[in-house]
Amino acid sequence: MSQGSSRGRAELAIVGITIVWGSTFVLVKSALADVSTFLFIALRFSLAALVLALVYRRSLKRNGLWPGLAAGCLLFVAYVFQTKGLELTTPAKSAFLTGLSIPMVPLLGSLVYRNRPRMFEAAGILVATAGMGLMTLPSGGFGIGRGDVLSVLCAVAFALHIVLVSHYTPLIGFETVAVAQVAGAAALGLLSFRFAEPVRFHMNGAVATAVLVTGLLATAVAFTTLAWAQQYTTATRSALIFALEPVVAWVTSYLLTGDTLNGRGKAGAALILAGVLMVELKPNKLAAETNVSEGTSL
Numbered sequence: 001m002s003q004g005s006s007r008g009r010a011e012l013a014i015v016g017i018t019i020v021w022g023s024t025f026v027l028v029k030s031a032l033a034d035v036s037t038f039l040f041i042a043l044r045f046s047l048a049a050l051v052l053a054l055v056y057r058r059s060l061k062r063n064g065l066w067p068g069l070a071a072g073c074l075l076f077v078a079y080v081f082q083t084k085g086l087e088l089t090t091p092a093k094s095a096f097l098t099g100l101s102i103p104m105v106p107l108l109g110s111l112v113y114r115n116r117p118r119m120f121e122a123a124g125i126l127v128a129t130a131g132m133g134l135m136t137l138p139s140g141g142f143g144i145g146r147g148d149v150l151s152v153l154c155a156v157a158f159a160l161h162i163v164l165v166s167h168y169t170p171l172i173g174f175e176t177v178a179v180a181q182v183a184g185a186a187a188l189g190l191l192s193f194r195f196a197e198p199v200r201f202h203m204n205g206a207v208a209t210a211v212l213v214t215g216l217l218a219t220a221v222a223f224t225t226l227a228w229a230q231q232y233t234t235a236t237r238s239a240l241i242f243a244l245e246p247v248v249a250w251v252t253s254y255l256l257t258g259d260t261l262n263g264r265g266k267a268g269a270a271l272i273l274a275g276v277l278m279v280e281l282k283p284n285k286l287a288a289e290t291n292v293s294e295g296t297s298l
Contacts, residue, residue, distance in 0.1 A: 022248025068180020088147025
């Protein structure tokens with residue numbers, strides 16, 4: 001299979017992950033009324049770790065456990081900040097601030113691995129980030145609260161996670177990275193949920209649905225697919241595709257509640273799509289050169 005074909009399939013898979021993640025914001029927000037943050041994370045990742053361990057038990061490599069566990073620590077920290085932040089701010093602001101990981105990825109990649117994104121990728125990131133701001137932030141100003149700060153810290157952890165996984169997955173295989181990172185996050189959740197905050201758990205349909213959907217689809221399937229996909233594309237391009245998440249979140253909200261976008265929101269959605277297309281529709285030759293350049297350093 002050609003490099004361009006593999007990259008196309010990988011980036012299409014990342015679009016699918018983004019659709020899954022973008023559709024779970026409202027679901028998780030509802031569940032957090034009846035389950036404490038750390039316990040929810042522990043349940044979600046434990047379910048995913050059990051499923052992945054059964055599926056990939058014969059494909060694990062010992063030399064990949066430590067990078068995978070490091071990725072799991074970043075993943076755990078990111079989800080703690082995101083979930084706690086979501087309790088204290090609005091889903092829209094959480095989606096935008098978490099999405100700041102998109103411009104952070106090429107910055108961190110250049111600092112850690114000495115590689116810089118191409119000009120058209122940097123332009124696409126700036127356009128998509130501006131679109132996220134238009135789509136999710138209120139026009140009357142932007143106050144900073146505790147939940148917003150936690151969401152920004154979540155973005156930093158997610159950006160580091162993307163850079164780390166992009167570097168190690170081609171070296172040790174996606175199976176080991178996927179299992180180790182999810183198992184590591186599950187272990188941290190199980191060790192901390194009793195001590196980090198008062199335990200709150202009222203089993204109902206919303207909690208059960210959120211644990212199953214996020215554990216199986218948004219964690220087990222999503223992070224396995226992401227680990228596979230990042231063998232064939234770059235951290236910068238992966239992060240840019242994730243900019244579609246607030247668009248997906250709005251579409252989900254529209255289908256479930258009939259919520260519509262105003263002119264500002266529509267302009268933001270258009271900018272996000274434009275930013276992604278600026279990169280995805282570049283000539284294949286230039287895209288291939290970008291993959292070779294970034295792939296060797298990431």
